Amino acid sequence: MARRSKADAEKTREQLMDVATWLFESKGYADTSVNEICEALDITKGALFHHFKSKEGLFLAVWTRLQTEMDNEARAAAIAARSRTDPYSAFLAGCRVYLKYATRREYQKIVLVDGPAILGIQGWYERDHDLGTQNVHAGVRYLSKKGIVAEHRVDALAVMLQSALNGAGFALSREEEGVSAESVYDAFEQMVKALR
Amino acid sequence: MARRSKADAEKTREQLMDVATWLFESKGYADTSVNEICEALDITKGALFHHFKSKEGLFLAVWTRLQTEMDNEARAAAIAARSRTDPYSAFLAGCRVYLKYATRREYQKIVLVDGPAILGIQGWYERDHDLGTQNVHAGVRYLSKKGIVAEHRVDALAVMLQSALNGAGFALSREEEGVSAESVYDAFEQMVKALR
DNA sequence: AGCTATACATACCCGCGGTATGTTACGCGT
DNA sequence: ACGCGTAACATACCGCGGGTATGTATAGCT
Numbered sequence: 001m002a003r004r005s006k007a008d009a010e011k012t013r014e015q016l017m018d019v020a021t022w023l024f025e026s027k028g029y030a031d032t033s034v035n036e037i038c039e040a041l042d043i044t045k046g047a048l049f050h051h052f053k054s055k056e057g058l059f060l061a062v063w064t065r066l067q068t069e070m071d072n073e074a075r076a077a078a079i080a081a082r083s084r085t086d087p088y089s090a091f092l093a094g095c096r097v098y099l100k101y102a103t104r105r106e107y108q109k110i111v112l113v114d115g116p117a118i119l120g121i122q123g124w125y126e127r128d129h130d131l132g133t134q135n136v137h138a139g140v141r142y143l144s145k146k147g148i149v150a151e152h153r154v155d156a157l158a159v160m161l162q163s164a165l166n167g168a169g170f171a172l173s174r175e176e177e178g179v180s181a182e183s184v185y186d187a188f189e190q191m192v193k194a195l196r
Numbered sequence: 197m198a199r200r201s202k203a204d205a206e207k208t209r210e211q212l213m214d215v216a217t218w219l220f221e222s223k224g225y226a227d228t229s230v231n232e233i234c235e236a237l238d239i240t241k242g243a244l245f246h247h248f249k250s251k252e253g254l255f256l257a258v259w260t261r262l263q264t265e266m267d268n269e270a271r272a273a274a275i276a277a278r279s280r281t282d283p284y285s286a287f288l289a290g291c292r293v294y295l296k297y298a299t300r301r302e303y304q305k306i307v308l309v310d311g312p313a314i315l316g317i318q319g320w321y322e323r324d325h326d327l328g329t330q331n332v333h334a335g336v337r338y339l340s341k342k343g344i345v346a347e348h349r350v351d352a353l354a355v356m357l358q359s360a361l362n363g364a365g366f367a368l369s370r371e372e373e374g375v376s377a378e379s380v381y382d383a384f385e386q387m388v389k390a391l392r
Numbered sequence: 393a394g395c396t397a398t399a400c401a402t403a404c405c406c407g408c409g410g411t412a413t414g415t416t417a418c419g420c421g422t
Numbered sequence: 423a424c425g426c427g428t429a430a431c432a433t434a435c436c437g438c439g440g441g442t443a444t445g446t447a448t449a450g451c452t
Contacts, residue, residue, distance in 0.1 A: 004430065009429075045409085045410085046432050050430060054409080054410075113312045113313050114313050117224070117225075121309060122370075156376075159363045159372070164359050168359070180352075183348065186349065191391070195387070195390075242399085242400055243399075243401080250441075393452100403445095404441105405440105406442105407441105408438085409439100413433085413435100415433095419426100419428095421426095
């Protein structure tokens with residue numbers, strides 16, 4: 001067999017990303033071979049390298065898809081809450097969504113762990129800027145405009161809060177003693193409140 | 197030539213770690229070949245695999261050395277300050293040292309970026325527990341005993357503060373606008389103070 | 393002095409990411 | 423309706439990388 005329809009092509013492309021996502025999560029990027037990915041779909045490497053220019057290219061596609069999904073959900077939650085409650089609670093609603101992702105093994109391994117190592121610190125930052133960082137930054141800046149946090153602390157606070165959520169996500173997923181969702185929310189809120 | 201003295205052996209072992217540290221920092225673990233490391237020292241792979249059981253073993257040795265160095269310095273700074281000032285300032289002194297390391301490219305690439313990806317989330321946590329995490333944890337718990345932070349927030353706060361410092365270190369090293377050492381210290385202090 | 397374990401060097405293997413080159417049929421223009 | 427270019431794969435192959443099996447000479451203890 002050779003060429004299939006365009007619909008089939010799009011299907012195999014997404015199947016590749018699905019399988020890659022699963023394997024990258026369970027075994028890690030380095031310990032996952034392209035052969036392995038192809039065998040799971042009963043296709044050959046020719047197909048994979050037709051859809052993606054390299055193994056890193058496939059990873060980047062997976063990474064982007066996951067980040068975009070998170071970004072959309074977090075942004076939607078924050079905007080929805082903004083119309084109902086105060087800006088402070090709206091910001092927390094967005095952070096809640098992000099924290100949910102940061103506790104998922106998928107997101108941890110692909111976005112938080114393997115991502116920086118493969119894309120490089122610089123590349124990771126540039127790509128994350130549009131999807132992760134900017135959201136938090138905009139949220140904090142919004143709080144600043146509403147007088148919730150001091151203006152000169154906005155930038156430093158943004159990077160620290162995002163990282164704090166990452167760490168909390170890891171701690172939650174490993175079910176570390178003394179670390180519960182409630183205690184994290186509580187501590188996080190206190191930290192934000194302190195910055196006026 | 198073949199076997200050298202024990203002193204020579206120890207020297208080549210440390211030279212291997214030195215070169216590996218430099219290459220892992222500048223090119224990353226994945227893009228550094230063992231041949232490359234050996235060529236820089238004019239030795240063969242036989243020597244490297246005699247001293248370290250694998251490439252990962254070499255990385256782990258480099259990782260441990262760096263972490264131990266940081267741990268010693270941070271612990272010393274905190275203990276020294278504890279006798280001179282209040283517990284709160286002593287804790288900050290330790291955090292200051294950690295933040296200094298978190299802004300060094302060496303530490304970023306090897307410990308913070310490549311470390312989790314190579315050692316795995318679980319392995320990374322277990323090994324970091326003795327060197328990085330426990331320090332912060334002990335510091336926060338100490339603050340709790342002194343009444344600076346609420347006891348039920350100790351665990352959640354510890355993981356979040358450490359991660360916050362990581363993020364701040366990256367932001368500082370990339371010289372992000374609006375993020376200065378002073379603004380980070382300022383924001384960090386506010387966050388700690390808020391947790392009583 | 394002699395033996396053994398150490399500190400390397402040499403030679404080799406295999407699996408990996410990547411490429412160059414097919415081969416088939418879809419779908420678009422005419 | 424019919425070519426026909428090109429998309430969607432398959433096949434065969436390459437080079438390099440981590441790792442190993444084996445050799446070898448000397449340091450250092452008995």
